[in-house]
Amino acid sequence: xxxxxxxxxxxxxxxxxxxxxxxxxxxxxxxxxxxxxxxxxxxxxxxxxxxxxxxxxxxxxxxxxxxxxxxxxxxxxxxxxxxxxxxxxxxxxxxxxxxxxxxxxxxxxxxxxxxxxxxxxxxxxxxxxxxxxxxxxxxxxxxxxxxxxxxxxxxxxxxxxxxxxxxxxxxxxxxxxxxxxxxxxxxxxxxxxxxxxxxxxxxxxxxxxxxxxxxxxxxxxxxxxxxxxxxxxxxxxxxxxxxxxxxxxxxxxxxxxxxxxxxxxxxxxxxxxxxxxxxxxxxxxxxxxxxxxxxxxxxxxxxxxxxxxxxxxxxxxxxxxxxxxxxxxxxxxxxxxxxxxxxxxxxxxxxxxxxxxxxxxxxxxxxxxxxxxxxxxxxxxxxxxxxxxxxxxxxxxxxxxxxxxxxxxxxxxxxxxxxxxxxxxxxxxxxxxxxxxxxxxxxxxxxxxxxxxxxxxxxxxxxxxxxxxxxxxxxxxxxxxxxx
Amino acid sequence: xxxxxxxxxxxxxxxxxxxxxxxxxxxxxxxxxxxxxxxxxxxxxxxxxxxxxxxxxxxxxxxxxxxxxxxxxxxxxxxxxxxxxxxxxxxxxxxxxxxxxxxxxxxxxxxxxxxxxx
Numbered sequence: 205x206x207x208x209x210x211x212x213x214x215x216x217x218x219x220x221x222x223x224x225x226x227x228x229x230x231x232x233x234x235x236x237x238x239x240x241x242x243x244x245x246x247x248x249x250x251x252x253x254x255x256x257x258x259x260x261x262x263x264x265x266x267x268x269x270x271x272x273x274x275x276x277x278x279x280x281x282x283x284x285x286x287x288x289x290x291x292x293x294x295x296x297x298x299x300x301x302x303x304x305x306x307x308x309x310x311x312x313x314x315x316x317x318x319x320x321x322x323x324x325x326x327x328x329x330x331x332x333x334x335x336x337x338x339x340x341x342x343x344x345x346x347x348x349x350x351x352x353x354x355x356x357x358x359x360x361x362x363x364x365x366x367x368x369x370x371x372x373x374x375x376x377x378x379x380x381x382x383x384x385x386x387x388x389x390x391x392x393x394x395x396x397x398x399x400x401x402x403x404x405x406x407x408x409x410x411x412x413x414x415x416x417x418x419x420x421x422x423x424x425x426x427x428x429x430x431x432x433x434x435x436x437x438x439x440x441x442x443x444x445x446x447x448x449x450x451x452x453x454x455x456x457x458x459x460x461x462x463x464x465x466x467x468x469x470x471x472x473x474x475x476x477x478x479x480x481x482x483x484x485x486x487x488x489x490x491x492x493x494x495x496x497x498x499x500x501x502x503x504x505x506x507x508x509x510x511x512x513x514x515x516x517x518x519x520x521x522x523x524x525x526x527x528x529x530x531x532x533x534x535x536x537x538x539x540x541x542x543x544x545x546x547x548x549x550x551x552x553x554x555x556x557x558x559x560x561x562x563x564x565x566x567x568x569x570x571x572x573x574x575x576x577x578x579x580x581x582x583x584x585x586x587x588x589x590x591x592x593x594x595x596x597x598x599x600x601x602x603x604x605x606x607x608x609x610x611x612x613x614x615x616x617x618x619x620x621x622x623x624x625x626x627x628x629x630x631x632x633x634x635x636x637x638x639x640x641x642x643x644x645x646x647x648x649x650x651x652x653x654x655x656x657x658x659x660x661x662x663x664x665x666x667x668x669x670x671x672x673x674x675x676x677x678x679x680x681x682x683x684x685x686x687x688x
Numbered sequence: 689x690x691x692x693x694x695x696x697x698x699x700x701x702x703x704x705x706x707x708x709x710x711x712x713x714x715x716x717x718x719x720x721x722x723x724x725x726x727x728x729x730x731x732x733x734x735x736x737x738x739x740x741x742x743x744x745x746x747x748x749x750x751x752x753x754x755x756x757x758x759x760x761x762x763x764x765x766x767x768x769x770x771x772x773x774x775x776x777x778x779x780x781x782x783x784x785x786x787x788x789x790x791x792x793x794x795x796x797x798x799x800x801x802x803x804x805x806x
Contacts, residue, residue: 210778227792234799 205266212268215275217256218283222320225249226313233309243298246312250291250319257283267329271391274329274462282326282458285544289451290319292552292665297443299662301563306351306441315447318344322451326458331380331390334459335373338419341455342369345448349440361439368432369422376419382412392463413485416463423456425522426496434503437515442562445511446555449518450548457525457544461537464529490530494625497523501632510558511568513636514551517595520633521547527610527626531617539609542684546594546606546676553591553669556662557584564656570640575649581656583663585644587670592637594673597630602676609684750802761790 213220229242229249236242257280265276294312297303303311321340328334346369350362384390386408387398399409421429437445464485500519507513525547528540558568561584565572577585594603607630614623658666676683729736768775768783775782797803 227789230792230796234796 205264206271207266207268209269212273215260215263215266215268218253218260218287219320219323221253221256222249222316222323225253226316226320229309229313229316233313239308240298242308242312243294246294246316247291247298249316250287250294254284254287254291257287271393272330272333273324273327275327278461279327279458281541282454283323285454285548286319286322286326286451289447289454289548289552290315292548292669293443293447293451295661295665296446296552296556296559299563299659299665300441300443300559302352302441302559303443306353311348311351314344314347315444318348318447319451322455322458325455326462328459328462329392331383331392331395334463335377335380335419338376338423338459339373341423341452342373345369345444345452348444348447349436351441351444352439355439357439358441359439361436365432365436372422372429373419375415379412379415379418382408382415386412410485414488417460420456420460420463421492423452424460424526425453425456425519426492426526427499427519427523430496430500430519430522433519434512434515437518438509438512438568442511442555442559442568445514446552449514449555450551453518453522453525454544454548457529457540461529486530486532489526490619490622493523493526493530494622495523496520496526497626497629501629501636504633504636507636508570509568510570510573510640511555513570513640514554514558517633517637518551520629521551521595523629524607524610524626527614527622530619530622531613533613533617535613535616536610538684539606539613542609542680543606545683546602546673549669549672549676550591550594550601550603553666553673554588554595556666556669557588557591560584560658560662560666561656564654570643572653573640573643574647575653576644576656579649579653579655581658584656584658584666587666588644589641590670590673592641594677596634596637598634600674600677602673602680605677605680747805754797754802757793758790761787 207215225246225248229245232245233239233242260275261277261280263275265274267274293315297311297315318341321337321344324333324337325341328337346362346366349365350359352358380390383395386404387395389395389398398404418429422432425433437449440448497520500516500521500523504513504516504520507516525540525543528536528543530536560581561573561576562568576588590601594601597603597607607626611623611626614626764786765783768779772779
């Protein structure tokens with residue numbers, strides 16, 4: 205199936221619905237007084253788009269818009285992930301005081317635009333499309349990061365993000381130009397054909413991959429392209445931090461796999477992937493994965509700010525997710541996709557508790573969480589403990605199942621060193637996650653510490669996220685089954 | 689068989705030598721008569737006054753952004769106008785949608801007061 209422009213529109217409903225919502229949001233923002241409706245509208249648009257995405261599931265794979273966009277279950281999966289992230293973040297924003305004080309129309313517009321960019325990141329099958337979609341996500345992320353007016357941290361984070369992102373994407377497009385020079389095409393299928401004829405210079409190809417990885421790597425946040433993340437995560441409005449930590453990571457992983465799988469490797473017999481000999485990118489990714497998780501976890505040990513701590517833990521989790529890519533087979537792929545879903549739920553949950561506490565206290569330091577359980581917020585404290593232990597990978601929570609699949613895939617292929625490093629890292633991470641839990645339950649609150657209460661809206665979202673975290677830890681069968 | 693890129697390397701080598709040689713010869717042989725007028729920055733004949741780094745209102749930035757957006761709109765219109773007959777009614781509809789989106793942007797800029805100078 206290779207469709208032209210008009211026929212493609214039939215398979216393009218999720219994107220059309222989302223674009224329509226974005227345009228309507230801009231218009232309604234101008235004429236509506238009560239800005240709360242805008243959030244609800246964004247929420248509805250996401251749900252509608254989600255429904256249309258599910259309708260496309262199970263179709264035979266094909267290309268849209270003259271080989272620009274690929275439509276298969278893989279891209280649909282990542283569309284669902286980015287929509288879920290956007291949906292939950294919109295929900296989270298509805299109950300966030302930080303957001304209520306700023307221009308909400310622009311906020312939701314740009315948030316949904318970012319989700320739209322992630323759609324294209326997951327489904328581009330052309331280097332130009334990949335670059336454009338990555339830029340769409342990046343530019344919207346810069347704006348969202350700097351969205352808090354008169355806040356020095358937010359502005360500083362946005363500027364750092366912009367400069368870092370500019371350098372990374374410049375490097376990436378330079379690498380893409382090398383690939384174009386060597387193969388004469390921007391289309392993934394043609395690149396693959398040209399590369400497998402084996403007449404390209406391996407050193408040049410390797411250099412081009414490294415350059416391109418700089419661009420993808422800064423989205424996934426792996427070492428050494430991680431430097432922007434702690435500052436950005438700390439400075440951005442908390443719902444945006446949650447969105448970036450999950451959405452940016454998932455979309456980056458999607459675009460990386462899209463590039464490495466159809467363009468520079470092939471499906472061999474028995475579900476293993478073949479890659480071009482002489483270009484050892486799996487070994488390179490293996491090292492990157494180990495360094496990323498170790499560095500992320502070690503840096504997280506000393507953090508005093510909870511958002512910064514979650515940023516470093518996000519780096520570590522990017523390392524875990526990369527483990528699934530190193531093994532180069534369908535087991536690894538499935539484990540990775542499962543982990544992305546689970547990570548989405550538990551990480552958004554952890555950030556939701558940060559929002560709830562910051563709504564009342566306006567602070568995000570770990571010290572401000574002392575005795576949270578005894579300050580009228582026993583439920584958020586228990587939920588936070590669930591999310592954090594799930595992030596560590598303790599049974600019977602969803603994070604444990606996700607890590608189990610990842611480690612199983614790695615050990616099956618004989619990467620024992622990677623598995624050992626991963627397990628040691630999980631143990632290290634227990635220390636700082638448990639430190640937060642200890643502060644919430646075992647430390648006593650000062651009399652000056654404010655009480656923390658929740659609205660019905662946020663408690664509903666908190667309930668959904670924590671139930672899912674526990675549910676997927678006990679009963680993961682349906683989710684795994686849906687990944688096939 | 690020599691590497692096909694050897695020629696490029698040789699070109700780089702000789703280009704470097706020529707540049708270095710010219711600079712060195714000008715440095716050693718050329719007469720030097722400096723004067724204050726010669727040392728001034730060149731501004732199309734006028735003698736420069738004041739600092740180049742002056743402050744100007746941030747509003748220009750907004751105008752520049754708006755200009756850019758609507759400029760690109762026109763850039764898209766030209767190729768469309770040339771191919772109008774071949775694109776037919778479909779092209780008209782597509783351009784209509786494109787312009788509609790831009791008009792929404794225009795209404796937005798207007799309502800938000802981006803066109804007001806004060």
